[in-house]
Amino acid sequence: MIAILAVALTTVTSMLAQNTLRGAYTYDETKAVELAESIIGEIRSKRFDENSPVGGVPPCDEVSGGSACTISVNLGPEAGETASPYSRVNFDDVDDYDGVDEGSGSSTGHSLLDVAGNQRPGYQNFRVQIAVSYSGHVAPRSGELTDSKKVQLTVTQPNGEALDFTFHVANY
Numbered sequence: 001m002i003a004i005l006a007v008a009l010t011t012v013t014s015m016l017a018q019n020t021l022r023g024a025y026t027y028d029e030t031k032a033v034e035l036a037e038s039i040i041g042e043i044r045s046k047r048f049d050e051n052s053p054v055g056g057v058p059p060c061d062e063v064s065g066g067s068a069c070t071i072s073v074n075l076g077p078e079a080g081e082t083a084s085p086y087s088r089v090n091f092d093d094v095d096d097y098d099g100v101d102e103g104s105g106s107s108t109g110h111s112l113l114d115v116a117g118n119q120r121p122g123y124q125n126f127r128v129q130i131a132v133s134y135s136g137h138v139a140p141r142s143g144e145l146t147d148s149k150k151v152q153l154t155v156t157q158p159n160g161e162a163l164d165f166t167f168h169v170a171n172y
Contacts (some may be wrong), residue, residue: 031153036165042115043151048095048171051080059171068147075132086110087117093120094149094169095132103127135168147171
């Protein structure tokens, strides 16, 4: 009787431990998705390009009366847009986010920040990496190279699992 009870308790205990671990992973994954949604909203609220007017009309393309878009090798924050200490507060267009690496284990050593430049509470051990490039002819509109920008956002959870999010921002 005692042996049967011991086996049953061991089985129940191991199931509870696995559920607790899965629950922690689910919690971290939910937080990672919330973090990604927040950053995506922040990026999408910016102008398409440094040479795009507020409102986006005319688009930067030299065809519709606008200036040329930033060339690929110059994507990233322009002079004066990165503050010391580091902050994204002055980012004003989509490609300023190219090369962002914040949070635990980042190559830059930057803390994970919110849109106002404050450290994000509750996101210790999370990491955010962003790469921005022109979509080229694989974009939804697939006209000119500069018709849209592809944003690749990676959020790494405390357990080391990375979630990748990709979206395109159109030049209009």
